Amino acid sequence: MDARSEVLAAYRTGGAFLGTALLRRPWGIGVEPQRNSALHVVLAGGCWLKLTGRDEPIRLSPGDVVLVASGVGHALSDPPDAEIIPIRDALSAASAPEAASASDATRLLCAKYQLDEAGPHPMVSLMPPLVHLTAKQVEANEPLRLALQLLRVEAQGRRSEAEIIASRLLDSALVLLLRAWMDNQPAGSGNWFGALSDPAIARALRLIHEQPQDDWTVAALADHALLSRATFARRFTQLVGEPPLAYVTRWRMSLAAKALRETGRSIDEIARAVGYESAPSFSKAFSRVFGRSPGRYRNGSS
Known part of the structure; x- marks a missing residue:
């Protein structure tokens, strides 16, 4: 996809x-x-x-x-x-x-x-x-x-x-x-759709989506986008609205939240699937985004 x-x-x-x-x-x-x-x-x-x-x-x-x-x-x-x-x-x-x-x-x-x-x-x-x-x-x-x-x-x-x-x-x-x-959007239109119509940024987004577990860095994403690190970081932030690694984190947390809601996979399994080596580091990142731990999120607790 x-x-x-x-x-x-x-x-x-x-x-x-x-x-x-x-x-x-x-x-x-x-x-x-x-x-x-x-x-x-x-x-x-x-x-x-x-x-x-x-x-x-x-x-x-x-x-x-x-x-x-x-x-x-x-x-x-x-x-x-x-x-x-x-x-x-x-x-x-x-x-x-x-x-x-x-x-x-x-x-x-x-x-x-x-x-x-x-x-x-x-x-x-x-x-x-x-x-x-x-x-x-x-x-x-x-x-x-x-x-x-x-x-x-x-x-x-x-x-x-x-x-x-x-x-x-x-x-x-x-x-x-x-x-x-x-x-119906014109090529080069100045809105977020530009992120999807820009070949280099779209390539980076596809990799983030398909391989969220990878240890992504700005330099690695820039290499795949065939851009310099500085150019990639600037263009990504301009088109997507946030820096590359912030986007990586939010995408991982979106996937994790979906898995917590819709599957019975353990928190350790979900953490590894979205690129975290340990459940504690994953839980810390998840709590920062959603305001509650993965366990409380899964149970519907506030």
Whole structure:
């Protein structure tokens, strides 16, 4: 699995919420900053999106889809200066179908991704605050378009199995959305995607992901990247957002946390698998990242 696939696979959910809203102008709904990512699809009509801390709202048209990163407060409204109410007061399982054709109405599909509390893939935290694909971009990507259509059908149907199905569909839609967004990024764009499109840094990331147990040093990674030590360290930090060895540690801890949650392997075995010669040194590093020992983490203790 290459570095890009690792990022997509790691952006998983621990649960999901899915709903639709039919809103008549003027209207405004707000989402507080929280440990969830929010997906919004404009099914009909249009609206304005404003991220907390940004001055200018973004116009969303029918068919547009946006993913707002966890921890980013935002509001959707029409007109852009409309009064804002909490989103939970606006969402419903379904709305009267005859109202959907009203000229002043906007229909939204809204989803909330409850991210895994265990600490996701280290590069997930470097996702931009907003991913926005236009209706034209969605239409050109058949897998994404079909996934969003299935989400709409499921959100409006509300069958007894809706929660289980919605979670699976949302996982797929999120990966497809991120993949489509990555494919639309220009070469050399000044964001974290540059780390995956830079051949030298991508080579280093792949090695870290595939061989976390190796005794990585900046010099060793630079050799594999075919760069000088100083150039590699500078470019890696600039594109990934943290120094190479800090990234190595976070990746190891992500793997260790997953093994603690999902397997019965001993702490000694997990420590060796992620590059630590002794359980005490592993436990110290793990506690520094997660704020509790591996044993307490596995038992769910705080």
